[in-house]
Amino acid sequence: MKILHALNWIKFAGTENACVQLCNELVKEHEIYLMSDKNILKYIDKNVKLIEINFKKNRYNPIFLHKIAKILDEISPDIIHAHNAKVIEIIYNARFFMKKKIPLIATKHTLEFKKNYKLADLCVAVLDETKKILPPNSIIIENGILYKKPEKIKKLDKFHIISSGRLSAIKQMDVVIKALSLVKFDFVCEIFGQGEKQGELERLISELKLDKKVFLRGFVDNINDHLASCDLQIIASKFEAYGLVAIDGIYYSPLMISTNTGICERILPSELKFSATPENLAHKLDEIHANYDKFVQIFAPIKAKKDEFSVEKMAQKYINAYENLIKDFKK
Template sequence: MANISIVLHDLRGGGAEKMMVRLANQLAENGDSVEMILLTGGGVNKPFLSDSVTLIELNAARTLSAFSPLRKRLKQSNPDGILSALTHVNVIASLVCASLGWLKRLSVSERNTFSLDRKVNNGAVMKATYAIAPFIYRFLTNPVIAVSKGVADDLVDCSVVRQKDVCTASNPVITKETLEAAKQDAKHPWLIEKEVKTIVAVGRLSDQKGFDMLIDAFSLVLNERNARLVIFGEGELREDLQNKIEQLDITQSVDLAGYTDNPIAEIKQADLFVLSSRFEGSPNVLVEAMSVGCKVVAFDCPSGPLEILDGGNIAPLVEYKNVPELAKAMLAELATENNQMNRDRILGAVTRFSAQNSAQEYRRLIFSQSNNNSILG
């Protein structure tokens, strides 16, 4: 077994943080000695970290000031393998490992579509980070681990990174905990006692998630049949989205339900899950919806849905940003029952996203360049 350090900024409520917690937990359960190093500290995902994982919070004021405390901690723990996630953390981790002569021990992970993600992270420091990161990636010993082929291809297409500089690994979306969570009851009244077919979406109320387009598409659905839409999540666009709902006069059929601590239980009771994102890396919530056999519809956004839905063979994959086509796909899915054969097909499409499979993939990649082959045993 091996000593593994996972480096993150913090454990806020994002998908990357959630997936790294699940990965750390599974690696520790499998017998590795795992520590989670946070450049700052805290976050809503902190309680979900297993007691078997050592948590180190450096409490740095910002990423740039984390260089010395991160270097000191890594030197102290002397891990066999190091995994960092998110672009700005990857840059500082690379610089620290280079200063220690440990680049062979480092693997970095890109979690989102790089060309689009850098556009929304447009502060001066982040611009510089996104500019320098591809040059660092090109000269790392180990390839960048992307969460999907789409993310890997985008990184190559939009930067100096070469195809040989990237690889992919599945996210650890499905765990024993998510399977147990799915057994719990839904809490939203529209899902407890469904009077009509009910659609669910989950995510931050931000431009990336495309809920404005989903609401427009749902208003077209209501022209054809009675239904309801519940969107779980919070974010900066709540007021704008609520105004849109009111302007379309569909307040009786759409609910911005806020944050839920167990989205998978809500999704399980829905008739349809919709992913309307403008971009993703690998949409974990889509996999979660499929892991409970829920019918799904998704935009063919960059990146992830194309791979997860096998080009539309598993479930409808709608032309990117085509709102009328999204409405048509939603109507078609609502008109058919979700029989057991369809549920089995949906479930089978996401087995590779189990935490056990993901941990094996990441572990193999982290130690692929290791001089100590026994670590892989």
């Protein structure tokens, strides 16, 4: 099958990661094109054919739309898979300039309502909550990731905590830092990610005199290695549409706790959830530190189900969806 993915690159975060994981898995058996920014090149398999497009241009510009249509006509994919609301509209409008109409499928990776999804021939939600804001012609396909055997990093001599994600208000890294200023045990915490709140978080760490305990490490390509080498992973997000970082935790972390959001709302028992205030999180951390083996055992059955979140399963569900849409399109 010839499949073209279209992604408006913002930065390498959840949506971009999900698209890359899918493309890299599908290219093992299919011809895959990815229409996106050149910045994504280092993340994709060498067999994925990148078409450099700046989707930030005016989506109503007929010259730009004609350019997109010409590219699509030349490739002539069996199906087009869009990963952002803006891209859906661009592809939909470009189809008016094309020689033949190609079916358009779109995945909703966030919980922000966007009316553009009604333009797709089929919508995919990553969770039940996401499906509620999509048109009736929607199905659910949960995200998956590719397992990479981690390399152990030297074990620290203190209780080692990791939190990873975009440094934005919604991820609530400030709650993690404030909670750590209240705990009753010694620790080291590494926060991985980039974002607009970095300066604010650096100041907070300094104000709370945590400079020798909490470290902002930026973005890394080997988060699996770090998670496999820590004692605890914290997800403090206000909400997640899905949360690939949680799947990372299931694959690699010995123990993970989270707010009641995204995939964690469904897969984690109450003992591994907390409400996102510094006091509540600090209490949970003290409890975990005092009874660590007990909490690791609680998390073990969730880790045992990691194959349910494999990229292979996700890719096969998408292939089934593509084939069904193509079949319906020909009727």
